[in-house]
Amino acid sequence: MRGDPFKPAARVANQRQDVWSIVNEAAVKSPVQPIVNMGQGFFGYNPPAFVVDAAKQALDRVECNQYSPTKGRPRLKKAIANSYSPFFGRTLDPEKEVTITTGANEGMLSAFMAFLEQGDEVIVFEPFFDQYISNIRLPGGEVVYVPLQPPEKGSTQTTSAAEWSLDMSKLEKAITDKTRMIVINSPHNPIGKVFSKQELQAIADLCVKHNIIILSDEVYDRLYYVPFTRVATLSPEVAELTLTVGSGGKNFYCTGWRVGWLIGPEHLIKHVSAAHTQICYSSVSPLQEATAIGFERADEEGFWEESKREMRQKMDLFNEVWDELGLPYSDPEGGYFVLVNMAKVKLPEDYIFPPHVAERPRDFKLSWFLIMEVGVAAIPPTEFFTDQNAHIVEDWLRFAVCKDDQVLETAKERLRGLKKYIQ
Structure with missing residues (x-):
């Protein structure tokens, strides 16, 4: 007898309510309005004028409103190859070593689809970007988790994001004959850690030894405040x-454009391109053209250094409030997220949380409390851990600083309302 035709697939059935909808629900219900959204990592301001103007002009061109080649517009591939060749120490071939995807996330899905068969294993460090997990499982892959450990004194004093450490012996033990790939994220979301050259070399040595593909998520590669090593250059x-x-x-402050890419040797890239073609055929044409022009003009506009300097200033500006409140944080080495330790914040014992929040770790309660009581939204980072290791970050919250300075000042003023709850 035929089963229920409306029964959802296991990959989407019985999932807990996601963090984004929980935060948005709290934001709507909060008596403190408007909410200052320091949670989601979207920019509070437009891309630079030369990039926006390029997008507007692309819309007036017939060819930019039609299908792009499945592997990406030649102008964008060439612009990326030209921009990244100096970092890689050689001339990249835009036709053989670059493929354009519909955002970095679809690019990573294409990589997993290209190389994973049922039961293949992928090692992911905790905390992880949540989309890694579903992207690995869609083609039948299995996720193997290795946690990063926070600084020993992270709950009592401000420390560097560099102090979140990887136990190399645990990583090596996680490798089996089924291990096909390892995912590295540097600069890291949500920690802000930039993996050192020594750390990357140790990971890479294991990958060479065991012939494991490295998927290096470097989407924050223009926002680093310490020396930054690209894995592929080792x-x-x-x-x-x-x-x-x-x-x-991430590069040009336009997260809604969904323009991403992968760079790699032809023997890998050609399979990623094939998977991308099957997933979505091609990516948005006018925004590819605008991104190409962005790369062509970024250096002459002094954009990369300005972008880095401005984001570091925003980070410093916002983090002043934690110094005022005596709440320790993990000082980022890159990106635009900061993790703040709130172990000193004592939630009222009689505070009523909705059941779907009450059953989650303490950071979910902290997030809900901040939204409802001070009107500032932040993300609970246990969402980026397995249940087994969630205890590692249950006292932390993630804040995104890629907002206008006035928004940061408003957030700081509201967060000062936490003083009466700090012990």
């Missing part, structure tokens, strides 16, 4: 195993 042997992921949305 050695020719490592380069042959590495797919580097990039994001026009």
Whole structure:
């Protein structure tokens, strides 16, 4: 007898309410309005004028409103190859080593679809970008988790994001004959850690030893405040195993454009391109053209250094409030997120949380409380951990600083309302 035709697939059935809808629900219900959204990592301001103007002009061109080649517009591939060749220490071939995708996320899905068969394993470090997990499972992959450990004194004093550490012995033990890929994210979301050259070399050595593909998520690669090493540049042997992921949305403040890319050796990129073609055929044409022009003009506009300097200033501006409140944080080395430790914030014992929040770790309660009582939204980072390791970050919250300075000042003023709850 035929079963229920409306029964959802296991991959979407019985999932807990996601963090984004919980935060948005709280924001709507909060008596403090309007909410200052420091949660989601979208920019509070427009891309630079030369990029916006390029998008407007592209809309007037017939060819930019039609299908792009499945592997991406030649102008964008060439612009990316030209921009990244100096970092890689050689001339990248835009036709053989670059493919354009519909955002970095679809690019990573394409990489997993290209190389994973049922039961293949992918090692992911906790905390992780949540989309990694579903993207790995869609083609039948299995996720193997290795947690990063927070600084020993992270709950009592401000520390560097560099102090979140990886136990290399645990990583090596996680490798099996089914391990096909390892995902590295540097600069890291949500920690803000920039993996050192030594750390990356140790990981890469294991990948070379065991012939494991490295998927290097470098979407924050233009926002680093300490020396930044690209995994693929460590050695020719490592380069042959590495797919580097990039994001026009992160680079040019336009996360809604969904323009991403992967850079890697032809023997890997050609399969990613094939998977991308099957998933969505091609990506948005006019915004590819605008992103290409963004890369062509960014250096002459002094955009990259200005972008880095402004984001670091925003980070420093916002983090002043934690110094005022005596709440320790993990000082980021890159990106636009900061993790703040709120172990000193004592939630009222009689405070009523809705059941779907009450059953989650303490950081969900902290997030709900901040939204309802002070009107500032932040993301609970246990969402980026397995249940087994969620205890590692249950006293932390993630704040995004990629907002206008006035928004940051408003957030700071509201957060000062936490003083009466700090013990």
